[in-house]
Amino acid sequence: MSRVLLMQGNQAVVEGAIAAGVRFYGGYPITPSTEIAEGMAKRLPEVGGKFMQTEDELAGIGTVLGASLGGVRAMTATSGPGFSLKQEMIGMACSAEIPCVIVDVQRVGPATGQPTSPSQGDVMQARWGTHGDHWLIAVSPSSVPECFDLTRRAVELSEKYRCPVILLMDEVIGHMRERIELPDSYEGLAAARRKQPDVTPEDYLAYADTDGSKVPAMADFGSGYRWHVTGLVHDETGFPKGTPAATKNSQDRLRTKLEDHEDDIVQTEHYRTEDAEIVVVAFGGAARTAYEVVDMARNEGIHAGLFRPITIWPFAERAVRELAEKTQCLLVHELNCGQYVREVESAVQGRASVRLYAKYDNEPATPDELLAEIREAEKTIKGAK
Amino acid sequence: MKQNFRFSGTGGQGLITAGIILAEAALLDGKLAVQSQSYGPEARGGSSKAEVIISDEPIRFGRVTHPDTLLVMSQEAADKFSGDCDGSSLIITDSLFVREVRAKDARRVDLPITHTAREACGKPLFANIVALGAVVALTKCVTTESLERAVLDRVPKGTEDANRKALAAGYALAENN
Amino acid sequence: MKGMEELVDLYFRPGRLPHLWCPGCGNGVVLGALLKAIDAEGLEKDDVAVISGIGCSSRASGYVDFNTANTLHGRALPISTGLKMARPELNVITLSGDGDCSAIGGNHLIHAARRNIGLTLVVFNNSIYGMTGGQYSPLTPRGSRATTAPYLTIEPSFDILALAQAAGATFTARATTYHVPILVDVLRKGIRHEGFSIIEAVTGCPTNYGRQNKLAAPAAMMEWQKEHGVMKAAWDKLDEPAREGKFPIGVLYERTDLKEYTKAYDEIIERAQAGKEAASA
Numbered sequence: 001m002s003r004v005l006l007m008q009g010n011q012a013v014v015e016g017a018i019a020a021g022v023r024f025y026g027g028y029p030i031t032p033s034t035e036i037a038e039g040m041a042k043r044l045p046e047v048g049g050k051f052m053q054t055e056d057e058l059a060g061i062g063t064v065l066g067a068s069l070g071g072v073r074a075m076t077a078t079s080g081p082g083f084s085l086k087q088e089m090i091g092m093a094c095s096a097e098i099p100c101v102i103v104d105v106q107r108v109g110p111a112t113g114q115p116t117s118p119s120q121g122d123v124m125q126a127r128w129g130t131h132g133d134h135w136l137i138a139v140s141p142s143s144v145p146e147c148f149d150l151t152r153r154a155v156e157l158s159e160k161y162r163c164p165v166i167l168l169m170d171e172v173i174g175h176m177r178e179r180i181e182l183p184d185s186y187e188g189l190a191a192a193r194r195k196q197p198d199v200t201p202e203d204y205l206a207y208a209d210t211d212g213s214k215v216p217a218m219a220d221f222g223s224g225y226r227w228h229v230t231g232l233v234h235d236e237t238g239f240p241k242g243t244p245a246a247t248k249n250s251q252d253r254l255r256t257k258l259e260d261h262e263d264d265i266v267q268t269e270h271y272r273t274e275d276a277e278i279v280v281v282a283f284g285g286a287a288r289t290a291y292e293v294v295d296m297a298r299n300e301g302i303h304a305g306l307f308r309p310i311t312i313w314p315f316a317e318r319a320v321r322e323l324a325e326k327t328q329c330l331l332v333h334e335l336n337c338g339q340y341v342r343e344v345e346s347a348v349q350g351r352a353s354v355r356l357y358a359k360y361d362n363e364p365a366t367p368d369e370l371l372a373e374i375r376e377a378e379k380t381i382k383g384a385k
Numbered sequence: 386m387k388q389n390f391r392f393s394g395t396g397g398q399g400l401i402t403a404g405i406i407l408a409e410a411a412l413l414d415g416k417l418a419v420q421s422q423s424y425g426p427e428a429r430g431g432s433s434k435a436e437v438i439i440s441d442e443p444i445r446f447g448r449v450t451h452p453d454t455l456l457v458m459s460q461e462a463a464d465k466f467s468g469d470c471d472g473s474s475l476i477i478t479d480s481l482f483v484r485e486v487r488a489k490d491a492r493r494v495d496l497p498i499t500h501t502a503r504e505a506c507g508k509p510l511f512a513n514i515v516a517l518g519a520v521v522a523l524t525k526c527v528t529t530e531s532l533e534r535a536v537l538d539r540v541p542k543g544t545e546d547a548n549r550k551a552l553a554a555g556y557a558l559a560e561n562n
Numbered sequence: 563m564k565g566m567e568e569l570v571d572l573y574f575r576p577g578r579l580p581h582l583w584c585p586g587c588g589n590g591v592v593l594g595a596l597l598k599a600i601d602a603e604g605l606e607k608d609d610v611a612v613i614s615g616i617g618c619s620s621r622a623s624g625y626v627d628f629n630t631a632n633t634l635h636g637r638a639l640p641i642s643t644g645l646k647m648a649r650p651e652l653n654v655i656t657l658s659g660d661g662d663c664s665a666i667g668g669n670h671l672i673h674a675a676r677r678n679i680g681l682t683l684v685v686f687n688n689s690i691y692g693m694t695g696g697q698y699s700p701l702t703p704r705g706s707r708a709t710t711a712p713y714l715t716i717e718p719s720f721d722i723l724a725l726a727q728a729a730g731a732t733f734t735a736r737a738t739t740y741h742v743p744i745l746v747d748v749l750r751k752g753i754r755h756e757g758f759s760i761i762e763a764v765t766g767c768p769t770n771y772g773r774q775n776k777l778a779a780p781a782a783m784m785e786w787q788k789e790h791g792v793m794k795a796a797w798d799k800l801d802e803p804a805r806e807g808k809f810p811i812g813v814l815y816e817r818t819d820l821k822e823y824t825k826a827y828d829e830i831i832e833r834a835q836a837g838k839e840a841a842s843a
Binding site for chain 3: 024026042045046048050052054055056058059060061062063064065066067068069070071072074088089092096220221222223224226227228229230231232239240
C-alpha cells in the first residue's frame, strides 16, 4: 500500500533517509536546507534514531562520522556556507573511508550570497572541495520523488563503497512541492549494511582489500574488532605509514575503488536523444526547464534532446563521449557561470560542439530563455552545414 | 490541459497555505500539481507569492511565467506580480486592498474577500480560504469535494466549521459576481 | 595495581612502539596513568573507545589496543559525541591537547560540556603547540616565550577547568605528571562519572616549551609541577596571595544530579514514540 502526497523536496529527503535506515543526524540550521533538519528532528526519534543540532557545521558532520564508526547510518544536510565548513571532515571521511551522506541544498554564493535563491555553484566544490586528491560520489535529484529515491541510493552507495556521498540538491528542487507516492511501510527499504569482516578480530586488517573489490570490510566500534582510524596516510593495517609506496598504494586504491565500479555508480538519463542534433546537458533543478524545452523545440522541428547526469561525480565521461559521437551540439545549461561545462568539454574533445547557457541571476531559466539558446545553437549548426 | 495560478499578497495572509491546499486538491482529483513559493525575508511581511501549476500531463518547469489566474490581495503584490499577465489572464483582486493592476487587458474580477471573511467567519484570518473558494468557483480547476477535503486536512482541529463557511462564502462571492 | 610493564603488554598494540614523543616528554606518563585507571576500573578493551584530535598527545590513540581514532585538529569531541550517541554503552575517552581542545576545538569543548554528554575528556596540557615546534596556545602562561611570541606572550591563558565548569561540565579535575597517583585517581573518577568529565593533565614539554622558558631539563619541569600543584583541600585554605602562580589539583568539581545527555535523549525517543510532541517543558 502507498499514499499519495504533496511534498517538498527537502521533506522527501527526510523520508528517503528514514526509509534507507539512517538513524543519526547531526547538523546546523541553514537556509535553504533547514526543513531537512526539522524533519529529521521529528522523524528520527519516532523510529528510535537520534537527531542532534550541533554547535556548528563542523560538529554536525563530526558527529555523523562518529556515529558511523559506531555502525549507524548517518547523515547531515547543509547549504553552501556550511558545505564549505564541512569540507575538512569530508576529507577525513574519504581518507578513513567512513560512510556518510552530506546533503548540500545549493544556494547562490560565494559567502552569504543569496540564501533563498537557487544556484548550482557548488558543483565543482562537491568534487574538489576538500584539500588533496580524493574520490567521492555526488548525485543530484530533479524531482521530489527522486529526492526520496536518491537519498536512499546515496546511503546505499556510501555504505557499499565506504565513501562520503553528496546529495547535491538545489533550491528549485528542495523547496518545490509536487506529487510523490510513498510506501506505507519502509520495511525492506533500508540500505544494505557496509561489508563486515569475515575473519576473526585477530586477523582483521581494517584496510585490506580481501575480495578484490578494493572496498575493505568495516567493523563497528564496540563489536569486538578493535581497529584504528586515522586521517594520516596509512597502510592496510590502518596505522600511519607515509612511505612513498604506502602513499601511492593508498591513493591508487581509493581512486580505483570508485573507478572500477563506475558501471554501478554512474547513472544518467537520456530524454529524446536518439536522433537529437542538439542535446541539452543539465542536472538537478536546471533539468526541469530542459525537459519542457526539448518538447517545445521538437514542436518547432528542432531535433533536441536532454542528457541528464543523475550521478554528478564520478563524471559520466563515457556516456558523454558516446553522445558526442552521434550528436552535433551539446548545450550545457547550469545555474552558475559555467563549471560543469568544462568537464563536458574535456570528455567531448571536439567530437561535437559544446555551448554553454549559464544562468546565474537568482532565477532558474524559463523555458523561453532556454528555447532561445537552442534556436541559436540550431542556427549555428545549420550555418555550418 | 495545464493551468497556472499565482496567489500573491502580504505575508501572513495565508496565501502559501492556500497554494498548498489547491495543489493537494488537484492531487485528490487525480491530477498532477507543482507548488512553489517565494522565500526569505519577503515571505515574512512584505509581499509574498505562491504558485501552483495543475495539469494532467507531467509538469516539468515548476514556476509560473504567465498566470492563467492571478489572485492579488495587496496593492504592492499587484504592482509586483501582475506584469506578466495578459488578455488571456483572469485577475481576482481583494477589492479592499487593490486599486489597480498592471495588465490592463486582463479579465478582472474584484471581490470583497477579506471583508467577506470577517462577515462570514468573524475573522479576516479566513480570507485565504474565502479566496480559494472564489478561485475554484471561477476556474473549476478542482472539484469542490476535493477542495473541501484538502482544506479540512490542512486546517487546525476545531476550525472545520469556520473553514467550511469560508469556502461557501467564497463560492457565493464568485457566483454573485 | 599492575606495574607498567604488565600494562604495556596488556594494552599497547604490538609493533606500534617506539612512540614519537621526545625524551623527557610527559605524554607517556599521562597515557600510562590512563591505562592504570582503565585497568583498575576493570573495563573490557572492546568496551573502550579512545578518540583523539591532532597534536603530540593525540598520537596516543594509535598506541593502545582499544577502538581508536586519531581524528582532525580540534574535532575529537564531535566525533566522540557521535560515537557516544550511536553506542552509549561504550566508555568513550577523548584525548586532546591544550591547543587542540581550547583553541581550534574550543567551541566543541563548551558545547560538549553544556550537553553533559558522557565523555571522559583528558586534556594533555603542555602549555605549547609541540607538534609544530613551539607556538603559544590559549593555555600558555602569559609572559612565556614561544616561536610565535619572540617578545613574550601578552595573552592571558584560560583556566580550562573553570571554563568547562562554567559551560556545564559536571566533573572537573586536575593533576600533573609529577602527581601520578592523583592523576590515576582522578582519571578513574572521571571515567566512572556519568556525564561530561574533563581531566586536565599538566605535562611537560622540555623540547618546545622548556627550552624557550628556562625549563629545558625534564626534571626541572617536574620540579615546577611539584612546587605549583596544590591539593584541593590545602588550596581551599590558602588566601589569595598564597595562591599566586599555583594551581589546585584533585577533583575540583563534581555534581551528579544532572542527567547524562544520551540518557536524556532516550526520553525524547519515548515521547516521540508515544506520539506526542511536547507542548513545552
